[in-house]
Amino acid sequence: MRPQQFNILKDVDKPLLIIYLILVFIGVANVYAAEIDGSHKAILDFSHNHGKQILFAAISLLIASIILSVDIKIFTSFSYAIYWFFILVLISVLIFGTEIKATKAWFQIGGFAIQPSEFAKFATAMVIAKYISSVKGTTIKFKNRLKAFILIAIPTALVLMQNDTGTTLVFGAFVFVLYREGYVSGIILAFIAMAIFLFVLTLLINEIYIIAGIVSLTIIISIIIRKKKTEILQLIGVCILLSAYVYSVDYCFENILQHHQKERITVLIDDEIDMRGPGYNLNQSKIAIGSGGLWGKGYLEGTQTKFDFVPEQGTDFIFCTIGEEWGFAGSTTLILIYMIFLIRIVLLAEKQRSIFSRIYGYSVASILFFHFAINIGMTIGLVPVIGIPLPFLSYGGSSMVGFTILLFIFLKLDAKKLER
Amino acid sequence: MLINQQTNSYLNRKFVIITIFVVIGLVFIVRLFSLQVLDTSYKLSASRNILRHITDYPARGLIYDRNGELLVHNEPFYDLMVIPGQVGEIDTVSFCNLTGITIESFERRMQNAKQFSYHRGSIFIGQIEKDSYAYIQEHLHKFPGFYVQSRTLRNYVYPVAAHIFGYVGEASQRIIDNNPYYQPGDYVGISGIEKYYEEFLRGEKGVKIKVVDALGREIGPYQDERYDTIAIAGEDLYTTLDIDLQIYGEKLMQNKIGSIVAIEPSSGEILSMVSTPNYDPNLLVGRVRTQNFLSLYSDTLKPIFNRALMAEYPPGSVFKVISTLIGLQEGVVQPNTRLYCPGYYQSRGITVRCREHKNPVDLTGSIKYSCNTYAANLFRNVIDQDKYKNIQESFTTWRDHVTSFGLGNVFNNDLPYELSGIVANSDYYDNIYGSNGWSSLTILSLGIGQGELGTTPMQLANVAATIGNRGFYKTPHIVRAIDDPENKNSKFNNKKYSTIDEEHFDFIAESMFQVVDEGTGRFSRIEDIEMAGKTGTVQNPHGENHSVFIAFAPKDDPEIAISVVIENSGYGATWAAPVASLMIEKYLTRQVERKWFEQRILDANFINPEKHPDKQ
Missing domain, CATH: 3.90.1310.10 (Penicillin-binding protein 2a (Domain 2))
Known part of the structure; x- marks a missing residue:
């Protein structure tokens, strides 16, 4: 029999584990790159971010090995308890928490600030997996959908109350999970995609043209399928719905969004906006990435990030450092690594024999995907500037530990190959 | 596989999700390709350029x-x-x-x-x-x-x-x-x-x-x-500075320690603020600044110290104008109240000396000749009024009158680092003597502007302005407009009224006019200008008395109110009053006719004791 300490890696999916380690390593290396400015600082310097990031990585690995060592039933059996515990923590952070950058999402403990919403993600993933896997019968009732929705809505609302728009959006990731389990139909998913598409379009083009476009499309399709009366009626209904939506988007944008929220969106679409004012972050981010060229400037050779042009360069804008120093080659490689990582999680989730494990796996993939999409989209000007971390790469203890827990519970579930 | 049967009907949905992942990834890669490879505007002209x-x-x-x-x-x-x-x-x-x-x-x-x-x-x-x-x-x-x-x-x-x-x-x-x-x-x-x-x-x-x-x-x-x-x-x-007046003031104050503050009473605008010894502001510019600062800092005459705002002097006899106004307001004295001055005031072993002057004096006369006997009587009558329960109450009333002239408090204007001056309150005396242990006699020196009183030259000039305005002042300030001369600074535009009724001010202004016309200040009278003033000679335990003078002119609708303090120089009438007189002449007529009078001031040196004019 092999010694105990080797057993924890038994049956753990090696490709995922290796990619995880690669991402953490890239993260530490780039947090270091974003920070040093010529005077070479010691690698293990805990007074600087890169030193702390190494510390966070070490803590994460410790927690990962604990997760791999314990009995998996702790997670499957106590899902609700864990969930409600973190709901309580989210409530208490609203009352007792510290406000950092207008977001009341932190507990200040000594020199470190802990962000409980990072842990609420895996707690919600577990409770959704637990609930959906426990639903009996072959048809999904309205009651089931409602309950699943409420379980997601509670932490979402609490995070929104912290004024943390980014993390709130991440809870939208569960749409994929619900879709996969049949709780959300393809039409709704298509509608969401359509809504996002039309939203952006409305901001770019006068809404009259869009409504005209929708109406003429409806007329053309109606003529083609003129024989099918019911379909034409449905089509006209959809047409009215979409037109109303386009109109209301315009209205909401002009009248309801707060000034800073509006600015974050207008900088994306308006080239003429003042690059030193609201557009500064995005513009500096694009300059940093754009100046990387095909092959990049080389490790530690980036000037844009090191000149402090790019704000939050170690945390939310870590991708800038990669884009600048490693160029198109490096940033594309990173995106490909991420793609492989996410698809591997989805495929593994599908291989699970237990519904709990499958749903949990999907949750992991969806949450990581949302972070990935919003964070990188933001740095390259495709998504409004929303401050959320790039999993495993961005500087930050709470996110590093939170994502590690999220992932390793899945690795443990997968290794155990639960029967149910 | 029974359990998975239902959800497995959604098995194909994994392809939709994976497709979404891949599409987003591809969009990112395309975007990065355009940002990093196609769009050269983000790049610097050469890879190593900075x-x-x-x-x-x-x-x-x-x-x-x-x-x-x-x-x-x-x-x-x-x-x-x-x-x-x-x-x-x-x-x-x-x-x-x-x-x-x-x-x-x-x-x-x-x-x-x-x-x-x-x-x-x-x-x-x-x-x-x-x-x-x-x-x-x-x-x-x-x-x-x-x-x-x-x-x-x-x-x-x-x-x-x-x-x-x-x-x-x-x-x-x-x-x-x-x-x-x-x-x-x-x-x-x-x-x-x-x-x-x-x-x-x-x-x-x-x-x-x-x-x-x-x-x-x-x-x-x-x-x-x-x-x-x-x-x-x-x-x-x-x-608000009048640079000609400022230059002239600094010239007059050469070889003297003290200050001049001149204010336009109607607006509170500071016309000039002189503190000597002074220094050339160009000394504190550029590479030489640190070195010059150190030598100015270590100078025993403290040229960096702004006496106009930070030196606190007892006001001396100048204070009698406030004291008299309080007497009138409290009704303990009338303009025609007459008193025979034997040359001193004496009560229960306390003596206040007075100088020889015409006798008997009425209220105007008491100011004109700065009669200490009259002032001591008046002060005691105010404090010992029957209508107040105890001395604490009457003293507090007196003190409120005094502070309403801006004494004992900072102006909080646009000149940083000012001192508040001193006007002690009744707690102060209670602490020293016990609440039953002091009387009007204990604090008698306040009546002649000595004792627990400290006033800055800025505050004294403001007292002159308040009387000139017949009862109110606007906070003295130095900047009238920012960016555009028409963009007037309205921050200091509020009238601050004293607790004395307006009707009493004409009397005091007239008395002050007589001080200059035929009283202690007559030496400094200016032809064709009706100047009202009050002399003060402040006892200085460390040496020669400080010479103090406040004035405003013209007597009615004054355009300038002024205070002058010259340390260790002697009588207020001899040194401070002439300086104020010259400043007023300079400001109102833009020139000075009395050349010998001016020369006497320019020649005076109170810094080097050997050259003290009274010793020659």
């Missing part, structure tokens, strides 16, 4: 006097900057020859610059003059990583009013830590109006981004100056 951010320092706001005359402007100078990360192998010896510094100094400066930042510029040699700049600039291309940045320094047109302007110095670490606007080496107003109006004067820094090649040569602006910001010059200050 940007240099040159701070564009705004010109500090100019300062004008009340007639639009320029008082303070800026002169350009140059800083030699270094970016340590761009300094390659250079010939240190020839660099030192070029700039005239030693090798050790070079090493030390480089060490400091590295400590600040490898990639951001910091000052290597500060404040190079124009001529050296031209020479250095010519050879600078041999030394990558070094460049020159231009800035401006203050220049004062007249060597006066240093205490008003204050000075500008490099921002301290504390200022830098507390205010993100400031970087090491930036200038900030440290005292005077340079400090108070710093946020208006400093303007807004701009930045020019230059593309620089590997040798540190500027290739040109980055992206057609698209990201450059232009420095916005600071806003100009239009002061």
Whole structure:
């Protein structure tokens, strides 16, 4: 029999584990790159971010090995308890928490600030997996959908109350999970995609043209399928719905969004906006990435990030450092690594024999995907500037530990190959 | 597989999800390709090129006097900057020859610059003059990583009013830590109006981004100056100062310790504020600042100390005008109340001496001749009134009257670092004597402006202004408009009324007029100008008395109110009153006719005791 300490890696999916380690390593290396400015600082310097990031990585690995060592039933059996515990923590952070950058999402403990919403993600993933896997019968009732929705809505609302728009959006990731389990139909998913598409379009083009476009499309399709009366009626209904939506988007944008929220969106679409004012972050981010060229400037050779042009360069804008120093080659490689990582999680989730494990796996993939999409989209000007971390790469203890827990519970579930 | 049967009907949905993942990934890759490979505008012209951010320092706001005359402007100078990360192998010896510094100094400066930042510029040699700049600039291309940045320094047109302007110095670490606007080496107003109006004067820094090649040569602006910001010059200050009067005042006060404050009563605008010994404000500019500051600082006559705002003197007999107004307001005395002065006031072993003068005196006479006996009687009558329960209550009433003239408190105006002066309250006496242990006699010296009273020259001038205005003052201030002379500063426009009814002021103004016309101040009378004033001679335990005088003129609708304090010089009538008289003549007629009278003041020297005019 092999010694105990080797057993924890038994049956753990090696490709995922290796990619995880690669991402953490890239993260530490780039947090270091974003920070040093010529005077070479010691690698293990805990007074600087890169030193702390190494510390966070070490803590994460410790927690990962604990997760791999314990009995998996702790997670499957106590899902609700864990969930409600973190709901309580989210409530208490609203009352007792510290406000950092207008977001009341932190507990200040000594020199470190802990962000409980990072842990609420895996707690919600577990409770959704637990609930959906426990639903009996072959048809999904309205009651089931409602309950699943409420379980997601509670932490979402609490995070929104912290004024943390980014993390709130991440809870939208569960749409994929619900879709996969049949709780959300393809039409709704298509509608969401359509809504996002039309939203952006409305901001770019006068809404009259869009409504005209929708109406003429409806007329053309109606003529083609003129024989099918019911379909034409449905089509006209959809047409009215979409037109109303386009109109209301315009209205909401002009009248309801707060000034800073509006600015974050207008900088994306308006080239003429003042690059030193609201557009500064995005513009500096694009300059940093754009100046990387095909092959990049080389490790530690980036000037844009090191000149402090790019704000939050170690945390939310870590991708800038990669884009600048490693160029198109490096940033594309990173995106490909991420793609492989996410698809591997989805495929593994599908291989699970237990519904709990499958749903949990999907949750992991969806949450990581949302972070990935919003964070990188933001740095390259495709998504409004929303401050959320790039999993495993961005500087930050709470996110590093939170994502590690999220992932390793899945690795443990997968290794155990639960029967149910 | 029964359990999975239902959900497995959604098995194909995994492809939809994976497709979404892949599509987003591809969109990102396409976007990155366009950003990083196709769009060259984000790239710098060559892969190793770097940007240099040159701070564009705004010109500090100019300062004008009340007639639009320029008082303070800026002169350009140059800083030699270094970016340590761009300094390659250079010939240190020839660099030192070029700039005239030693090798050790070079090493030390480089060490400091590295400590600040490898990639951001910091000052290597500060404040190079124009001529050296031209020479250095010519050879600078041999030394990558070094460049020159231009800035401006203050220049004062007249060597006066240093205490008003204050000075500008490099921002301290504390200022830098507390205010993100400031970087090491930036200038900030440290005292005077340079400090108070710093946020208006400093303007807004701009930045020019230059593309620089590997040798540190500027290739040109980055992206057609698209990201450059232009420095916005600071806003100009239009002061209330009359520079001619200020120059004249500082001249009159040469070789004297003390101060003059002149205010326009109707507006509270400070016409001049003199504190001597003074210094040339140009001494605290540029490279010589630190050295000059140290020598001014260690000067035993304390030229940096602004006596007009920070020296507290007992007001002496000048205080009798307030005392009398309180007597009238409280109804304990009438203009026709007469008293025979035996040359002293005596009660229960306490004696206050008086000088010889006409007898008997009425209320006007008591001011005209500054009768201490009258003042002592009056003060006791106010404090010992039957209508108050105890001395605490009557004293507090008295004190409230006094402080309503702006005494015992700071003005909180636009001149930083003022002292509040002293007007002790009844607790103070309770603590010393016990609540039953003091009477009007204990505090009798207050009645003649001595004792627990401290007033700054600014406060004394404000008392004169309040009487000139017949009962109110506007907070004295030094800046009347910012940026545009028409953009009037309304912050100090409120009338602050004293607790004395308006009807009593004409009487006191008339009495003060008689002080100058035929009383203690008659020596300083000016032909054709109705000047009202009050002399004061402040007992000084450390030497010769301080000479004090307050005045306003013309008597009705005054245009100027003034206080003069000359330390260790003697009687108020002999020194302070003539100075005030000359200032008023200068301000109202723009010239001084009484040349011998002026010369006497200019010749007087109270700093060197050997030259004291009374000893010659």
